[in-house]
Structure formats: C-alpha cells, structure tokens
Amino acid sequence: MKLYGWNCWATTSPPTVRSLLDLREQSRPDILFLSESHLNKDNADVLRRKLGFDFMSIDESDGRARGLVLFLNSDNKLISDYVNPNYIDVVFETSGGVSWRFTGFYGEPKWEDKHISWTCLHTLSNRPVLPWIMIGDFNEIMFLDEKEGCNPRPPRMMQDFRDCLTDYDLHDMGFIGDKFTWRRGELKERLERAVCNTEWKIAFPMSVAVNEQHHRSDHRPVVVNIEYHDAQALVRRGGGRKFEARWLAEESVEEIVKTAWEKAKLLGIAPTLATRTNVVHLDLHDWDRNTLKGPKKRISKLQKELETLKQGPSTT
Numbered sequence: 598m599k600l601y602g603w604n605c606w607a608t609t610s611p612p613t614v615r616s617l618l619d620l621r622e623q624s625r626p627d628i629l630f631l632s633e634s635h636l637n638k639d640n641a642d643v644l645r646r647k648l649g650f651d652f653m654s655i656d657e658s659d660g661r662a663r664g665l666v667l668f669l670n671s672d673n674k675l676i677s678d679y680v681n682p683n684y685i686d687v688v689f690e691t692s693g694g695v696s697w698r699f700t701g702f703y704g705e706p707k708w709e710d711k712h713i714s715w716t717c718l719h720t721l722s723n724r725p726v727l728p729w730i731m732i733g734d735f736n737e738i739m740f741l742d743e744k745e746g747c748n749p750r751p752p753r754m755m756q757d758f759r760d761c762l763t764d765y766d767l768h769d770m771g772f773i774g775d776k777f778t779w780r781r782g783e784l785k786e787r788l789e790r791a792v793c794n795t796e797w798k799i800a801f802p803m804s805v806a807v808n809e810q811h812h813r814s815d816h817r818p819v820v821v822n823i824e825y826h827d828a829q830a831l832v833r834r835g836g837g838r839k840f841e842a843r844w845l846a847e848e849s850v851e852e853i854v855k856t857a858w859e860k861a862k863l864l865g866i867a868p869t870l871a872t873r874t875n876v877v878h879l880d881l882h883d884w885d886r887n888t889l890k891g892p893k894k895r896i897s898k899l900q901k902e903l904e905t906l907k908q909g910p911s912t913t
Contacts, residue, residue: 598627598628598822598823598824599624599625599626599627599628599820599821599822599823600626600627600628600630600699600730600732600820600821600823601620601624601626601628601629601630601732601818601819601820602630602632602701602702602732602733602734602789602791602818602819602820603629603630603631603632603812603814603816603817603818603819604631604632604633604703604733604734604779604788604789604814604816605617605631605632605633605634605812605813605814605816606633606814606815606816607633607634607635608631608634608635608636608640608644608666609635609636609640610813612813613812613813613814614644614647615813616812616813616814617629617644617648617812618647618648619812620812620818621648621649624809624820626820627669627670627672627673628667628668628669628673628699629648629650629667629668629669630665630666630667630668630685630699630701630732630733631665631666631667631668631701632664632665632701632703632733632734633662633663633664633703633734634658634664634665634666635658635660635661635662635663635664636655636657636658636664636666637657637658637660637664638655638657641653641655641657641666644666644668645668648668650668650669650670651669651670651671652668652669652670652671652675653666653667653668653669654666654667654669654678654680654685654687655667655680655685656680656681656682656685663682663703665680665682665684665685665701665703666685667685667687667701669687672692673689674689674690674691674692675687675688675689676688676689676690676696679724681717682703683702683703683704683705683713683714683717684700684701684702684703684717684721684733685700685701686698686699686700686701686721686724687699687700688727695728695800696727696728697727697728697729697730697797697800697801698724698727698728698729698730699729699730699731699732700721700729700730700731700732700733701731701732701733702717702731702732702733702734702735703733703734703736704733704734704735704736704737704788705736706736708754711737711754711757714735714736714737715757715758715761718761718762718765718767719761719765721765722764722765726794726796727796728793728794728796728797728799728800728801729767729793729794729796729797730791730792730793730797730801730804730821731767731791731792731793732789732790732791732806732819732821733789733819734778734779734788734789734816735758735788735789735790736788737754737755737758737788738750738755738758738786738787738788739755739758739759739762739769739787740755741755742776743776743777743786743787744784744785744786744787745777745783745784745785745786746782746783746784746785747783747784762792765794766794766795767792767793767794768792768793768794768795768798769790769791769792770790770791770792770793770804770805770806770821771806772790772791772806772807772808772819773805773806773807773808774807774808774809774817775808775817776808778790778808778816778817778819779815779816779817780811780815781815788816789808789816789817789819790806790819791806791819791821801823803823803824804821804822804823805821805822806819806820806821807819807820807821807822841881841885844881844885844889847889849884849888850881853880853881853884854877854881856880857877857879857880857881858877
C-alpha cells in the first residue's frame with residue numbers, strides 16, 4: 598500500500614493534472630492527499646474520476662487559494678472522516694479487521710498563525726488511540742539543517758513544532774531521497790514529512806517514507822510505502838517477476854508469446870511445457886523492460902539528471 602501527500606499548488610492547471618495522471622500510472626497510490634488544491638467539490642470529483650479513484654473527502658477551496666482533498670479506493674474501508682481547513686483525518690479498517698488512522702495535514706504558512714497548526718494537532722491527538730500516520734506540508738522545520746538559504750528560522754518556532762510532536766507521541770519517519778522538499782530560488786527547506794505514533798510503527802514496521810521528484814510544483818510529493826522493506830527483500834531474492842495483466846492490453850503481446858514459444862525448439866531446448874513457459878516468461882519481461890518501459894526509463898533518467906542539477910549550488 599502506498600500513501601501519498603503532495604502540496605500540488607493548484608490542480609486546476611492542465612500540467613498539474615498531467616503530472617497527477619503520470620503519478621497515478623507509475624506509482625499507483627492507494628491514498629492520495631493533495632493540499633493547496635484550489636478545488637471545489639465539483640472540480641475535485643471530475644479529477645477523482647480522471648485519476649480512477651472511488652471516493653474522496655474534501656475541504657473546498659474558495660477558488661483562489663487553499664483547499665484539501667483526499668482520494669481513495671474502495672478497498673480501503675472508510676470508517677469515519679473529519680475535515681478541517683488544515684487537515685483531513687480518516688479512520689480505515691483493513692481486510693483483517695485492523696483499524697488505523699491517516700491524516701493529511703497542511704500547516705499554516707504565516708509565522709503569526711503557527712499556533713493554529715499546533716492547536717489542530719492537539720485536537721487530532723484527542724481522538725481514540727489507533728495506529729496513526731500523518732503526511733503533509735507542515736510549513737515548518739524541526740532543525741536548522743532542514744533549511745538552506747536566507748535567514749535562519751527562530752529556534753523557538755522549531756522547538757514549538759518538536760514539542761508538539763513529542764507531546765502527542767508522533768515521530769518523524771525520516772526519508773529516502775533529497776532532504777529538502779521545497780525549493781524557491783536559493784531557499785530550500787524540508788517542509789513536508791511523514792510522522793507516526795508508536796502504534797503505527799508496531800503495526801506497520803516495514804513502512805518507509807520517500808521524498809519523490811518534483812512534479813510541476815516547488816514541493817516534492819512524500820510517499821509512504823507500507824511494504825517497502827518487504828518489497829526490497831523480494832527484489833534481493835530475485836522474486837517478484839510475474840505475469841503482468843497490463844500486457845494483455847498490448848497488441849503485440851500475442852506475437853511475443855508465439856515467437857518465444859517456438860524459440861525453445863530452435864535453441865535446442867526440450868519442448869516441455871515448463872521449459873517453453875520459462876522462455877516465454879523471460880522474453881515477456883525483456884519486451885516489457887526494453888519496449889514498453891524503455892522510453893519512460895529514459896525520461897525518468899533525464900528527470901533525475903535535471904533534479905541533480907537543481908540540487909547543485911545556485912549560481913548568479
């Protein structure tokens with residue numbers, strides 16, 4: 598299961614919608630939380646259908662700023678949801694009957710309004726204790742090394758944030774990827790993060806937070822992969838190479854299978870069902886890697902190279 602949080606900065610623009618469609622196709626998030634969506638209910642429902650989600654929960658924008666929306670699929674059994682201009686807080690139940698909480702959070706950006714963010718966290722903490730994870734743009738950093746450029750953040754503000762998380766048993770999950778989730782000019786900060794309580798860490802010990810690449814926004818999406826370590830172990834063992842149902846939608850798949858089926862005899866392999874199936878299996882994955890995924894991989898490589906250049910020292 599993958600849980601996404603992204604300050605997308607206006608999903609009303611066609612480039613942002615295209616980025617969300619790409620994200621949906623490539624990463625297939627199970628839950629997608631968007632802040633600064635600039636969406637009303639009708640527009641959000643149009644986007645929901647485009648992205649292929651079954652349900653949504655929304656705090657509507659006035660059309661010019663703010664706005665939160667949470668998209669999810671029907672396999673996430675929704676028990677309850679609470680909506681506020683700063684958060685969408687929901688309780689789910691897994692197929693095994695385990696209940697857990699997800700909160701998509703958006704912190705106040707203005708210094709004089711930070712107390713509103715911490716009051717919201719206090720309100721959220723008063724709900725029943727469950728495995729709880731929170732992802733979002735907190736608009737605050739915890740430590741000085743989470744910022745580069747411009748004036749340093751006042752220590753009191755960072756301390757208030759740290760104290761708030763500690764008081765409510767919320768722990769920073771760390772990250773894989775670039776530390777800085779927001780960049781504008783020479784200023785870089787880690788404003789987005791995932792935090793969770795002790796119950797979550799016990800219930801989902803394989804979870805990892807990843808700071809992904811920028812997508813049409815100066816904020817990075819943060820994704821929590823609940824089975825990250827399990828997936829990595831499977832890759833190391835050489836597993837996970839299975840038949841992909843999406844191949845059936847390709848016109849050339851039938852020809853790939855027929856060619857591979859006959860190739861076993863030409864290679865001198867005894868034409869048993871097991872050996873022929875193995876040759877087909879290998880050829881399908883080669884075709885998938887080189888033909889279907891090849892262009893996307895090249896685009897991804899170029900995006901990563903561009904990202905590396907962006908992370909380098911700014912020049913004038």
